[in-house]
Amino acid sequence: MAFLEIRNLDAFYGRARSLHGIALDVEAGRIAAIIGPNGAGKSTLLDSILGLVRTTGEIRLDGVSLAGRSATEIVRLGVGYAPERGHLFPFMGVRDNLLVGAHTAPRDAERNLRKVFDLFPALEERQNQETGTQSGGERQMVSLGRALMSSPRLLVVDEPTIGLAPKVCHDIAVALRRMNEDLGITILITEQNVNFATRLAQDVHVLETGEIRLRGSAEALMNNPHVREAYFGH
């Protein structure tokens, strides 16, 4: 049994169905990536895991069904979420932004804050800086840090490299790998940056028009002619 199991998942915005029969497994302790173009349904899939959109089908975390649960319950069960472009609170300082993420795990707040600052020392130096005045890279760090504050067992991250310079992307990859290896957190990311995704993740799923088209190891997918044509143009 996989740590995260998704079976026959459909997601809806009103009457429009944006995911079609998704089946996906993420094994405990692994990093998995979902790649796909704009509008493929990547963010919807992550929102579905968090219970933020209407879905049918089954999502199980470590054997526990997430169906019908609120986002609060799902985060309490161990799912941390770093949404696309961070979605930070711009007029609040770094520390306050992080502490909003600690609402579901208030007893671990200080310990988790230490973990975040160990991963991202720059944030400790700028604890009181309003996040609206920070660079894109720093905001992404705060977003990941805020997700970490809920003591997650599964971290879902939506397009962590969007709009970031290559050097910052590298730093984000290092931080995600440390979260996975040092803190034992299973990670599921979505990405359009296929190079980033295939270098970071062990398992990759290709999502197009709301359906999983391909899946396999990062290496296998990099050699797949469809992926090469669609994402690298050769």
Added chain:
Amino acid sequence: MQLARPLLGWLAFGVVMCLLPAFVSTGTVRILIFANFLAIFAMSWDVISGRTGYISFGHPFLIGIAAYTTAMLTYHLDTPLWLSIPAGVLATLVGGTLFFLPALRIRGTYFALVTLAFMELMYQLTQVIAPKITGGTRGLSGIPSLVSGAIPNYYLTFGLTFAIGLGLWFILRTRVGAALAALRMDEGAVAASGLSTIRLKLFAFMTSAAVAGVGGAFYVHYLGSIAPRGLFDINFLFTILVAALLGGSATVAGPILGAYFLTFLLEYLRPFLPGPERYVIYGTIALVVYVLEPRGLHAIAHAAVRRLRPSRASAAASP
């Protein structure tokens, strides 16, 4: 240290306001009573609109429920005030729940318009439905007072303002306060962080309704009369809004500061501009302040105090 300085500020505010009646005329004390009520209403408005970003245009609806409930209970049934006032506040909490329901589905302009409809609905209801009970267009008069005289009423209303202000300040300093502020900035991100946005909004709406209820109930017993035209009125609504925004939204001290400033401004303009032209003047002043410092008088006062206070470095350097 983090807590000591603001608490000292509250203490100083309390002491100054308690001593004030000894130095000003009875007329000024009466103006201060209205300022206290406006401060309570502005704080109540700010809990919903300043904190969560759900702009309420129907706050007189909440104030009116408490005011009418306690007025009708005492007028028709001779209910003692210690019973009628809590009943008014409880009725406002029920009204607050009605107010909250649209916030589950809509926000922004749509929410503001729905709340405006609440106020208009209440205005029509008090006139059309059972006018014998509500007093219809003319309202009810001869409603008993809690205390008589300017000074006792001043201390009563200031005590309420102070207690509500301090209570809100303590509540909004907690993690819940931070979460409410986060809600205003990005509701989706709050949900994604695992917080129940419904519970947070319900908390804000109920707190706001309770404060509006307390203010409304005491207000009607101070005035001794109630009429729909005075209460469910767009000028009354905008005075509350401007007090909160001018003073400094999303703070507790801001709406209090705004209420005092605005009440005195309107009163001092009265001899020169007895008609509604006054509202043009105060609207202009509000606009100028808002353009110069969108965070309001509270931010201006804060900056002035910081400038006056010698910096630690210069204090250490000075003999």
